[in-house]
Amino acid sequence: MAEALAQTMTQTGAAPLTLDDVFRLHSKDVLRWAARLGGPEVELQDVLQEVFLTVHQELPGWKPRTGKLTTWLFRITQNTVRHRRRRERFRRWLKGSGDDVAGELPSNALSADEALAQRQSQERFYRVLDGMNEKYRTVLVLFELEAMSGEDIGALLGAKPATVWVWVHRARADFLKRMQVLLEKERGP
Amino acid sequence: MIAPVKRWAEEATPADEATRIAGEWSRAMGPAQGLSASALAQVRAQLGMVPVTGGPWSWVTSTVPTALLFILLGAGGYHWLARANAEAPSPRVAPWSVEPMPTVLPVLHVGPVERAPCEMAVKPKPKRAVAKAVAPPVAAVAPEPVSESDSLLEESRLLGMAMRLLRRELDAKGSLSTLDGYFARFPTGKLERDARSVQLDALLSLDRKEEALKVFDLLAVDNFKGMPRAPELRVVQGELLLREERYPEASVAFDGAVRSAEGSLDLFERALVGRGIARVRSGDRAGGNADLARYLVRFPGGRFVHQAHAEMK
Numbered sequence: 001m002a003e004a005l006a007q008t009m010t011q012t013g014a015a016p017l018t019l020d021d022v023f024r025l026h027s028k029d030v031l032r033w034a035a036r037l038g039g040p041e042v043e044l045q046d047v048l049q050e051v052f053l054t055v056h057q058e059l060p061g062w063k064p065r066t067g068k069l070t071t072w073l074f075r076i077t078q079n080t081v082r083h084r085r086r087r088e089r090f091r092r093w094l095k096g097s098g099d100d101v102a103g104e105l106p107s108n109a110l111s112a113d114e115a116l117a118q119r120q121s122q123e124r125f126y127r128v129l130d131g132m133n134e135k136y137r138t139v140l141v142l143f144e145l146e147a148m149s150g151e152d153i154g155a156l157l158g159a160k161p162a163t164v165w166v167w168v169h170r171a172r173a174d175f176l177k178r179m180q181v182l183l184e185k186e187r188g189p
Numbered sequence: 190m191i192a193p194v195k196r197w198a199e200e201a202t203p204a205d206e207a208t209r210i211a212g213e214w215s216r217a218m219g220p221a222q223g224l225s226a227s228a229l230a231q232v233r234a235q236l237g238m239v240p241v242t243g244g245p246w247s248w249v250t251s252t253v254p255t256a257l258l259f260i261l262l263g264a265g266g267y268h269w270l271a272r273a274n275a276e277a278p279s280p281r282v283a284p285w286s287v288e289p290m291p292t293v294l295p296v297l298h299v300g301p302v303e304r305a306p307c308e309m310a311v312k313p314k315p316k317r318a319v320a321k322a323v324a325p326p327v328a329a330v331a332p333e334p335v336s337e338s339d340s341l342l343e344e345s346r347l348l349g350m351a352m353r354l355l356r357r358e359l360d361a362k363g364s365l366s367t368l369d370g371y372f373a374r375f376p377t378g379k380l381e382r383d384a385r386s387v388q389l390d391a392l393l394s395l396d397r398k399e400e401a402l403k404v405f406d407l408l409a410v411d412n413f414k415g416m417p418r419a420p421e422l423r424v425v426q427g428e429l430l431l432r433e434e435r436y437p438e439a440s441v442a443f444d445g446a447v448r449s450a451e452g453s454l455d456l457f458e459r460a461l462v463g464r465g466i467a468r469v470r471s472g473d474r475a476g477g478n479a480d481l482a483r484y485l486v487r488f489p490g491g492r493f494v495h496q497a498h499a500e501m502k
Contacts, residue, residue, distance in 0.1 A: 023233065028223070035221040041455065043418050044224055049232050049383070053349045056236065083356045087390075119454055121217035144196055144215050165193055172194070176207045183210070 019056045022069070027052070029070065030077050036141045038081040039126035040119070041088060050080050067158065074156045078138060085130070128178045136171035143168050235380055237341035344380045347371040351387050361391040382415045389422065398429055405429070405442075412445065420450040420460075427463045436471035443467055458484070462493040469500050 027048065034047040054076050062072060129137050142148045142156065150161040150168070157164070198216045203209035224232075347367060355364035368388050375381065385408060392401040405426040413419040423446035430439035443464035450456035461484045469477030481497040488494070 019236065023236070027229065027232075031223050032221045035223070040453070043421070044222065045228050045232060046386075046417050048224065048229075049235055049417070050352065052232070052236050053345060053352070056345065057349055087356060118217045118219070121214045123454075125214045125218065144198065145218055146221075147196060168194065172197075176211060179211060179214075180207055 017059065017062075017069075019052065019059060022055055022059065022073070023052055026070065026073055030073060032146070033074060033077045034081055036145050037078060037138065038085060039129070040122055041126075042081060042084055047077070047080055047084060050084075051077050054080070068155060071156055071158050078134075082134060124179075124182065128175055128182055131178050132171070132174055136167060136174055139164065139167040140171040140175055143171075235383060237345055237379070340375070341379055344371070344375050344378045347374070348380050348384055348387065351384070351391075355387060355391050355394070361394045364391045365395075383417060386417050386422070389425075393425070398433070402426070402429055402433070409442070420446055420453065420456050424450065424456050424459050424463065427460065427467065431463060431467055434470075436467045440464060440467035440471055440473070458488055458491055458493070461487070462491075462497055465497065466500050 030051050031044055031048055034042060034044055034051070038044075038047065051073070055073070058076075062069075129140070132140070138157070139153060142153045143150075148156075150164045153159075153168075154161045154164045159167075196215070197203075197208060197212040200208060200212050203212055348371060351364045351367040351371065354360045354367060365388065368384055368391070371378070371384050372381075378384070385404060389401055389404055392398075392404065405422070408416060408422070409426070413422060416422060423442055427439045427442035427446055430436075430442055443460050446456065446460035447464055450460045461480055465477045465480030465484055467477070468474075468480060478501055481501050484491065484497050485494065491497075
């Protein structure tokens with residue numbers, strides 16, 4: 001609905017889209033994508049601000065003919081989250097003591113606390129995702145966590161649905177393989 | 190098109206153990222976290238939500254006057270132009286610029302669409318001579334009044350540049366010098382807190398801990414008010430102080446972090462163990478041991494278990 005409205009606004013030439021319009025129509029989408037792509041470590045408020053700062057700078061150059069607004073926004077969000085994750089990893093490595101590095105290894109402790117167990121599952125999920133190729137990681141998040149259809153994923157990534165399914169299959173296989181490696185590590189020798 | 194595979198979370202009878210665990214993990218993810226209305230409003234305010242400059246035809250409006258200018262110059266009409274420009278500032282002045290722009294020199298706007306035509310237009314040599322000839326003394330031209338939204342736009346432009354230098358081009362030094370310009374120009378800017386956050390990132394990435402600590406001290410005066418990532422910054426401040434062996438100060442920093450980092454398990458873990466260590470080392474052995482014991486109960490397989498045991502001995 002929001003996308004249709006945005007397209008109509010731009011195509012009718014009534015008025016060019018402003019930052020305010022884009023924020024109003026899509027800030028929730030951006031937040032959801034950022035939360036899913038970045039996982040628990042990402043500061044959503046910062047990501048949202050950075051994404052819309054980029055939108056503000058690049059909006060004059062964006063034309064509806066070049067693609068869907070959501071595709072463009074998703075790409076900005078994806079890049080922002082990727083840079084943040086990379087920086088976070090770099091910072092941890094930079095500051096890392098022996099204990100910090102050990103912290104990167106899976107912990108084999110399980111808590112009785114349900115919330116903590118859920119948090120651990122989430123952290124494990126993202127630990128597996130973090131080792132994956134960016135494209136497969138994104139596709140897997142959109143399919144498994146966002147429960148998006150192949151068509152919607154294709155529209156967001158600018159790919160054909162058939163291509164998306166190939167990526168989904170490969171991403172799932174890769175995830176399961178990495179997950180088993182992680183579980184074996186957790187179980188120990 | 191129906192999905193050719195079932196999502197892991199929807200698998201009622203998983204084919205194998207790995208799929209079952211993947212389903213379990215997927216179900217544990219829950220709905221995507223969002224932001225409160227106040228946080229959203231804060232982002233809106235920080236962005237300024239100012240009108241976007243440029244537009245699909247902006248290159249025409251930016252290029253045509255410049256092209257006309259050089260055509261006229263080529264025809265020998267620059268004396269006329271010189272007079273005209275001496276009387277009125279260029280209409281192509283960036284609306285958010287706080288500096289007077291009395292010359293006919295084309296101004297590079299922020300928008301990416303405008304950049305190429307402007308750069309092409311800047312190249313010809315005669316421009317310098319003309320600019321020199323027509324530029325009146327800066328003091329003679331009254332600066333245009335700068336509206337609040339214009340200055341916010343300029344703030345966001347500078348901050349965006351600093352962020353891009355740091356995060357995309359990994360140029361922390363360049364980012365810091367951009368931020369120096371920002372702070373000189375907007376000492377009490379609306380985005381000052383965000384700029385401080387970027388400054389800290391840049392200083393830490395260059396391992397300039399002393400300077401980072403000075404910035405932290407500045408922010409701690411009003412308890413990190415309005416800072417993005419405040420809990421994380423408190424933890425980092427505590428860790429830096431701990432390394433500098435400034436234990437009482439570290440203890441205070443971690444104390445603030447423990448109170449504010451409950452939402453993030455990772456930060457809470459670092460804050461709790463940090464406060465325990467800082468307390469023990471600053472002489473409050475009972476308080477420190479209580480923190481470390483609490484840490485061991487809450488994070489039995491945590492990252493700092495060995496360190497906690499060692500401090501408790």
